[in-house]
Amino acid sequence: MEAMPEEKAEFEEAEIKYVSYGGEHHLPLIMNLVDQELSEPYSIFTYRYFVYLWPQLSFLAFHKGKCVGTVVCKMGEHRNTFRGYIAMLVVIKPYRGRGIATELVTRSIRMMMESGCEEVTLEAEVTNKGALALYGRLGFIRAKRLFHYYLNGVDAFRLKLLFPPPPRQELSPSLDT
């Protein structure tokens, strides 16, 4: 039996609608996408952890009512830095290569920046050229290599994006010494 050739979806970039996580009704969409495309098995609690605590950092991409991509993130204090973390990023195969993932990630990063994050981080397989290129274009560097990070023995890069320091605020006169 021959493998079906990969079919690319036909669409205009403007037809893709990006939506911030809006509630429980989005959860099965996210879960289905991630379960389908990523090898790591997550329980429903993992998804809930992210979308309950940081709903503003997760986004979904829709094409004509169908969910075609999602990004799931968190942020928090880590060793004296306030840091964002990209946990999951998926776009279904027929929709790849058209900038959807970049748009999803960009929206999330922008939100992190506005929320006061100093940096953003994630791990990616060293063999995942697509992800490395995507994040490279957004300003991430490969900060570390993690030996045999994944169960299949593949190494990972820890990718980090450092935001420039925020513009200096005017100090109130009472604080000036």
Add this chain to the structure above:
Amino acid sequence: MSDNAVSEEASMDGHPPNLASIPASDSTIWADACPLLHAACTGLRDGELIHGDNFNLFAAMSALEIMDPKMDSGIVRTYYSIDEAIENGAAPIPISPDSTIDVQCTIDIMDHLLACEAAWHKGHSLAQTVFSCIYLLRLDRTAPHALLHSYCRVTRATCKAVVSVVSDARTHEEEDLFTMIYGLPLNGDGDDKCLSMLNAVEETISRQLRACKAASSKRRLPEDLEPLQSNPNLEEGFCKALLCRLRFRKHFFHILACMKRPQGRGLESARKHIASCTTELESILKSADFLRSCFGESCEGDINDKTTASGREPIGFDAMLNSRLSAPMPPRAIKILSWKKAVEYFVKLLHDLDVICSHSLDDHLESLLRFVVQFQKSQPDLVARSHLQLLLVQDGKLYGRDPFFAVITKAAALPEASKNHDIQKNESILQLGMLVMNLLKILCTNAAWQRRKLGKLLQDWRVICVQVELAFRNAFGEVSSSSNDENVCMKIFQHILLWVEEQTYWIAFRFLILGFELELYSTSEYCMVYWYLYAVLIKLAEKTHLKMTVSYDTAKRKGKKKKDSPKDLARESRIPPAVLFLQCYICLAEGLTMMLAALRNEISVFQSPGPFNTEQEKFAQHFELLQRACIPDHVSYPSYKESTTHARFSTLAMYNYFKDAQRIVKEVKSSFSNDPDRLSELRKLEQVAEHNSVAQNLICRLGALDPSLKVSFEFSHHPFFPTVVVKRS
């Protein structure tokens, strides 16, 4: 109660549980939780989560979905316990009443065990690999089967020895999964006698081999031996296949024992066993054809994926039996290495161990460091690296023999007598000894982990530099008298201080170039990386030269009192070859920096402006640890910009650093004629310099004019200096 449970569970899915295999004990009972779960389902609305003091959203992430095969690996199991597996015939003794099949299956078990062992070495848990063997888990019951019993016993003793080596190395790299034995039966009574058992079996099979060869040549032997198995046509092949496998185990066990001997005393013997072991591995590989063909069955699937030479599945293995012993959480299923890959792994391991055993136990720190760096180039695995580390650092001494203060005084080019000086009791000198010891250990770890540790080490070395300098000043703040002892003391401090500075820059250099090996830098970051490398190399060369000059002066002062001959003066002014070698690096680094800067400034390539940050943030991130330790001083993003902002093709054309590099290589080659590694590297540097010189000329002439020109960087000749490739797209 249990009856209800049976009927409830049986109704839930088609898989009837065997409750007899999970008996209730004195302190446990079975209780039906279904009514509680039903109530909870009706009581919770969509999106609600039970939480408590110790169970919040974060903790909930560790939850498993029961019966989901991806998470609940226990669902994919056949037996609850080892005893149940044995009762159901999973590991029969004998394996088969037919002696030929028994032998065949024994060989399959041996092969699969080797594959498991290799998988363990490569990073999987012992429980899911070697100890997935039911025969190994209950070794005593194999006693009636001498062949299997002795083989398993040696394997167990070997694994124990290897765990011991890796534990002693104690570097806690990511590979700490390796030493977790979680209650596996690794310690056996009588395992120390395993070799004599193995020898006895080997002897028997050797005699059987001689007997069948005699029979085939119609000679009669005095002894009347029972053959190994019942098919005379296969007797020779099976004997040979078994002998090489037994001998491999014997020699491998000997290697570990020899290498464990203190102060490297067993290295020469180890080499002999390594040679024998390698020969047996070759025989093992050759036996594969016979084993595959002897029954005429063709195996399903690709033979290259199989974990045995014959291609058949081995009897007596179940990776799930140990799921409770493998890790804090049930582990995910793993893939055992193929038999071919396992043999390849051991061939490489033996080669790497041989390199270690060939080391001359040199107490010159500089050449030792070069040896370790060279050794790491072949990417040795954990077991080999642990052995190297344990050879180098034992009982707080180098090779268990040389105190680190003596090593330091030698490295600092001090006279031999200095190693006994009281200065070694000074607090900062003691700490320095510890730092050197730690540095050696870190250099034996995997590159990814090593780089992170070297980065952290920079701060420690910078601090020790300051401390030694302070100690120096405190001791000689006021130079009043010029007592002989004080002069000696001052000299020692001076030399050591210079050496520490040099060593600190060497660590920084190593930290930067490991980034290339680990592929941490993207092309748009090369310009800043080579610029920083250039800055570090300049300081390294300076310190190296200074150290050599001071040591030469010291030697001179101790020696002749006559006027310097012209030859001496000439030697004094000549730059030492080691420094020239560094200058070659410097020229290449500078050349690459300027070329990349010019390309960026003129035709806007190799830059990567992102929407969220600038090159300055990337600079801060890549060089954070260096900057924090002020290595070097006065180096910053603004100074980087200043150095590179005016680079243009026209300025590039004015000076060819690559030609300088070529010239230096030619000059210095003869000085390294006795050093094959450095000579080899010089040749590579020469190639890089030559190619890049041509490329630079091309870029200068055509770069601004020809938009189809594409420039790329390939590490085809040298690991951290790329060859510039110019093509038309």
